[in-house]
Amino acid sequence: MKHASLLAVIPLAAAAGICLAQGQPSQVGPTPELPKPEQGLLPDMVIAKPADWGDKMPTVPEGYKISAIAKDLKIPRQTLVLPNGDILVAEGRGGNAPKLKPKDVIAGIIKARGTSSVKGGNRLTLLRDADGDGTYSASTFAENLDAPYGLALIDNKLYVANQGALVRFDYQPGQTRASGPPETVTELPSEINHHWTKALAASADGQHLYVGIGSNSNITERGMDVEADRARIWQINARTGEHKVYATGLRNPTALTIEPGSGQLWAVVNERDELGPNLVPDYLTAVQAGAFYGWPYSYWGQNIDDRVRPQNPDKVAAAIKPDYSLGAHVAALGVDFSSEAMGAKFANGVFVGEHGSWNRSDPVGYKVVFVPFRDGRPSGPPQDFVAGFRDSDGTTRGRPVGVTVDPKGALIVADDLANVIWRITPTSEAGAGAGKGPGTGTGTGTGKGTGTGTGTGTGTGSGSSPSAAPPPSSAPSSGPAPSPGSPQQPAAAPQ
Amino acid sequence: MTQLIENRYALTVHPVPAVFLAGMFPWFLGAALADAAYAQSFHIQWNNFASWLIIGGLVFGGIALLFAIVDLFRAYQRARGIVPYTVVLLATWVLGIINALIHARDAWASMPLGLILSVIVAVLACAAIWLGFRTPHIRGAK
Numbered sequence: 001m002k003h004a005s006l007l008a009v010i011p012l013a014a015a016a017g018i019c020l021a022q023g024q025p026s027q028v029g030p031t032p033e034l035p036k037p038e039q040g041l042l043p044d045m046v047i048a049k050p051a052d053w054g055d056k057m058p059t060v061p062e063g064y065k066i067s068a069i070a071k072d073l074k075i076p077r078q079t080l081v082l083p084n085g086d087i088l089v090a091e092g093r094g095g096n097a098p099k100l101k102p103k104d105v106i107a108g109i110i111k112a113r114g115t116s117s118v119k120g121g122n123r124l125t126l127l128r129d130a131d132g133d134g135t136y137s138a139s140t141f142a143e144n145l146d147a148p149y150g151l152a153l154i155d156n157k158l159y160v161a162n163q164g165a166l167v168r169f170d171y172q173p174g175q176t177r178a179s180g181p182p183e184t185v186t187e188l189p190s191e192i193n194h195h196w197t198k199a200l201a202a203s204a205d206g207q208h209l210y211v212g213i214g215s216n217s218n219i220t221e222r223g224m225d226v227e228a229d230r231a232r233i234w235q236i237n238a239r240t241g242e243h244k245v246y247a248t249g250l251r252n253p254t255a256l257t258i259e260p261g262s263g264q265l266w267a268v269v270n271e272r273d274e275l276g277p278n279l280v281p282d283y284l285t286a287v288q289a290g291a292f293y294g295w296p297y298s299y300w301g302q303n304i305d306d307r308v309r310p311q312n313p314d315k316v317a318a319a320i321k322p323d324y325s326l327g328a329h330v331a332a333l334g335v336d337f338s339s340e341a342m343g344a345k346f347a348n349g350v351f352v353g354e355h356g357s358w359n360r361s362d363p364v365g366y367k368v369v370f371v372p373f374r375d376g377r378p379s380g381p382p383q384d385f386v387a388g389f390r391d392s393d394g395t396t397r398g399r400p401v402g403v404t405v406d407p408k409g410a411l412i413v414a415d416d417l418a419n420v421i422w423r424i425t426p427t428s429e430a431g432a433g434a435g436k437g438p439g440t441g442t443g444t445g446t447g448k449g450t451g452t453g454t455g456t457g458t459g460t461g462s463g464s465s466p467s468a469a470p471p472p473s474s475a476p477s478s479g480p481a482p483s484p485g486s487p488q489q490p491a492a493a494p495q
Numbered sequence: 496m497t498q499l500i501e502n503r504y505a506l507t508v509h510p511v512p513a514v515f516l517a518g519m520f521p522w523f524l525g526a527a528l529a530d531a532a533y534a535q536s537f538h539i540q541w542n543n544f545a546s547w548l549i550i551g552g553l554v555f556g557g558i559a560l561l562f563a564i565v566d567l568f569r570a571y572q573r574a575r576g577i578v579p580y581t582v583v584l585l586a587t588w589v590l591g592i593i594n595a596l597i598h599a600r601d602a603w604a605s606m607p608l609g610l611i612l613s614v615i616v617a618v619l620a621c622a623a624i625w626l627g628f629r630t631p632h633i634r635g636a637k
Contacts, residue, residue, distance in 0.1 A: 039604060041596040101546045103599035221601035223539040274601055307604040309537040 027281055028381050032325035034300055038276035044361040045107075048114035048396035050417055056397065059388035060424050063343065066386065069129075069136040069412075070421040074121025076414040077197070078255070078334070078402035079421065080151035084173050087127040087136065087404075087412055089421060093120030094147025094163035094196035100222065111358055114396070116417050120147060124160065126176055127421065134423070142169060142178040150200020150256070152209060154238055161198035161211055164190035166236060185209075186241035189229040192216045195270075197333075201256035202238070204263035209236045210246060210287075212253030212267060219272050219307045220296045231295045233267065233287060249293035249319060255335040255402065257350070259286075262376055268332035268352055269322065271299060273359045281325035282332045284352060284371060284378065294319035324378040329357035330365035334403035334414070338370070341409030343426040349373040351385060351411055353400035366390035368400050368413055386413060386424060398422075509632050512562035515555045516584075516627045522552030523591070523620045527613035534610055542605060545613065546598040553591045556620065559627070560584050580626035587619040 026033050053068075060066045070076075073091055080088045099105050123143040127136040142160075150161035158171040160182065167182035188198055188211060195214025202209055215231035216222050233253055235246040252270040259266055265287045271280035272295070280299040292315060294301070296308045301321040304311070326332050334353030338346055349372040356366035366389040369382035389398040399417040406412055406423075413422040508516070526548035533541035563581040567573060594612040598605045 039600060041593065043599075100543045101599065102550050102595070103546070217601070219601045219604075221539060221542075274604070307600075307602045309603040309606075 027278060027327040028325050030324055030378065032281045032300070032327075033278075034281075034303060035276060035278050037279055037306075039274065043107075043274055043359060044277060045110060045358055046361055046363050046394065047110055047358055048356060048363075048366070048390065048399065048417070049394045050114065050116070051395045051397050053397045053418060053420075057388070058386050058398065058422060060386055061345070061384075063345075064424055064426055066422055066424045067134065068420045069134070069423045070125065070127050070138050071419065073125060073138075073419045073421065074118050074123070075116060075416050076125075076401070076419060076421055077149050077416060078151055078199075079404045079412045079414050080153060081404055081406045081412065082153060082171075082173070085129065085406070085408060086174075086176075087406075087421070088141060088151055088158075089125045089127065089414065090145075090148040090151055090160065090402075091121030091123055091125060092145065092147035092149065092163075094149075095193045096196075097192050097194040097216075097222075114358060114417075115399075116419055118419055122146060122148065124148060124151075124178075128176070134425070136421075136423075139176055141176065142182070145182075147196060149197045150211065152200045152202040154202045154206045154209075157238070159185065159200060159202065159209055159238070161188070161200040163193055163196040163198055164188055166198070166200070166209065166211060166241070184241075185238075186236055186243060188234075189213055192222065192226055194218075194222065195230075195252045197252075197254055199254055199256045199267070201258050201265065203235075203265075204258050207238060209238050210234070210256050210265055211236060211243075212250070212256050214252035214254070214270075215295060218274065219305060220309075227296070233265075246289055247287045247291050247293065249291075249295045249297075249315075250287075251295040253287075254333045255353075256287075257335050257337060259376065260337055260339070264376070266335060266337075266350070268326070268335045269293070270331055270333075271328070272296075272305065273329070275305075277360045277362065278328050281328050282330050283322035284324045284326055284332070284335065284350065285322035288320065291320050292318050293322060300325075324371065326352060326354070326369070326371075326382065327364055329360045331355035331357060332365075333401045334368075336403050336405045336411075338405055338411075339407060339409075341407060341426075342405065342411065343409075346370050346385065349378075351403045351405065352382070353403040353413060355399045355401060355416075356390060356396070363390065363394075366396065366399060368403055368411070385411070386422065389415075389417075508628055508630075509562075512559050513628070515562075516559035516624055519552050519555035519559060519587075520617070520620050520624055522548045522555060523587075523613070523617040526552065526594075527610070527617045530606070530610040530613045534606055537603075539602065542598070542602070545609070546595070549591060549595045549598055549613070549616075552616070552620065553588065553595060556584065556588045556591060556623075559623075560588050563627070574631045576626065576630040580623065580630045583619060583626055584623040587616055587623050590619065591616050 075093045076089045076091050078090045122145045124141040126139050126141040129136045147163035148160045152159045156171050158169040160167050165187050166185040168185050169178045169182045194216040199212030211234045216226040231251050232248040233246045234243045236243040250269045253267045255268050257266050267287050268284050270282050297312045298304050298316040298319050332352050333355045337350050340347045349370050352369050354365035357363045368386035370385045371378050371382045372380045390396040398415040400413050401416045402414040404412040411424040526545045529541045529545035567581050597609045
């Protein structure tokens with residue numbers, strides 16, 4: 001009997017799922033192991049159980065400390081450090097994807113349990129540390145935005161990527177409130193917005209903006225028509241708003257940044273779900289102009305995704321492999337290049353914020369990692385930089401999203417579950433270590449890729465670039481040891 | 496006395512389970528046809544239709560199944576033929592659940608297994624209805 005044999009499959013599939021969760025292939029780096037796709041009857045879903053931080057804190061490496069510099073925000077996603085040290089926070093929650101199948105209804109209810117119940121703020125909050133003591137006061141910079149996400153500053157224009165349009169505000173240094181409603185630079189693809197986040201980075205020369213536009217489905221289950229203009233990165237002329245397609249086949253490019261020095265565009269991309277716990281790796285890659293990265297037809301090069309009809313062998317053949325796997329389902333939502341100011345051990349590389357998995361029996365992500373670089377390429381396995389967001393029993397206090405390196409020597413992490421902004425700084429000892437470190441800072445032209453255009457780039461970079469060249473003794477730090485990385489001696493931040 | 500016995504046996508199904516039992520078929524037939532249309536056209540909307548039609552068939556079939564199981568466990572209503580009827584109906588429903596899970600997969604991942612299962616479920620539903628209407632309904636309980 002047909003049904004009898006099918007019924008027998010259920011326990012087998014469950015057992016197979018357990019086995020695979022235990023034996024984990026090596027999944028990070030430039031050549032991840034890619035197991036065969038697997039599809040059970042029920043998807044593996046392990047959802048975060050939100051909890052308050054109480055007196056607990058995220059964990060950071062020795063020589064660093066962490067503090068919450070803003071609380072009770074409304075779904076903070078991405079941040080931007082302005083030239084004067086102020087921090088802008090984009091808050092919001094977007095997407096208007098209709099539920100097409102019974103599965104969408106059920107999965108929507110389950111997944112919502114792992115996120116904050118706060119309503120998205122649709123605003124920009126400005127954080128200012130007026131006296132440099134590491135405590136920040138918050139004020140609202142702009143309101144009535146539409147799920148703002150990506151932020152960038154070019155000269156005196158502040159660009160904000162709403163879920164449906166790229167807009168800009170006039171900005172003068174020191175300004176604490178937008179002088180008026182923003183001007184629309186260009187509309188962005190927003191129909192359905194299954195993946196609604198619009199990541200943003202300004203080119204090093206300040207001429208262009210790059211916008212990441214996610215796909216309108218996991219794997220074309222909303223039809224091919226709605227994928228026109230999706231799963232790609234646009235290059236937009238900052239002056240005119242005209243755009244051209246910069247790269248395609250990137251399922252959900254959730255964060256973009258510019259490599260200091262080279263000006264190369266990098267992205268973190270979230271790959272497709274429901275092919276098993278170890279497929280498909282989310283990745284970090286230098287985005288090559290004109291390249292096709294596979295979605296939806298294939299993944300990691302020429303691995304065909306059989307769920308797509310009609311298939312397209314020509315596109316599969318044209319697909320290129322990304323540079324560096326972060327592991328399947330980690331949900332990378334933030335990326336930024338580090339600088340000398342972060343201390344020697346973490347000076348050369350990128351920080352990646354990992355929101356954490358839902359589609360995996362053994363959850364991954366829920367932390368900020370550091371991917372070390374050498375000669376402009378990833379050069380080793382990711383190291384935990386901020387962790388402790390999730391306990392092994394599933395209790396989850398926070399979920400990292402955007403990460404931004406403050407040229408003064410701090411990592412700013414947005415947490416959209418706790419609705420907190422975290423700030424991680426080297427303690428003076430770590431700063432000393434930074435000064436004596438390799439001392440060969442590779443290109444540190446601009447402190448922060450996203451948002452530092454030509455005008456501001458030199459200003460923000462000054463914290464780190466001059467200090468890399470002269471010997472440590474010339475550093476102006478008042479710390480107990482030469483500390484080019486952390487010119488400020490941040491007082492123990494309250495927490 | 497004789498009259499009473501004749502009243503207990505009726506060769507008609509009770510109208511309430513009959514509605515749900517017979518009503519299950521169009522849902523499952525529609526799901527099979529929608530799957531066939533998706534397989535032909537790759538148009539995703541047919542796949543969405545099939546997913547919901549299967550749910551409808553499971554609701555109707557599930558209610559009919561509840562009636563059958565209740566009858567099965569009440570000795571005085573256990574008419575001849577109720578066991579094969581219940582078994583086939585149960586098989587239809589369980590396969591229908593599996594089919595619903597297969598249809599929860601994204602895009603073409605539900606194919607071709609989804610289409611095959613939809614056809615089998617539709618045929619089984621037909622058989623269950625046939626058997627159900629042949630099983631005499633026993634009225635009354637004293």
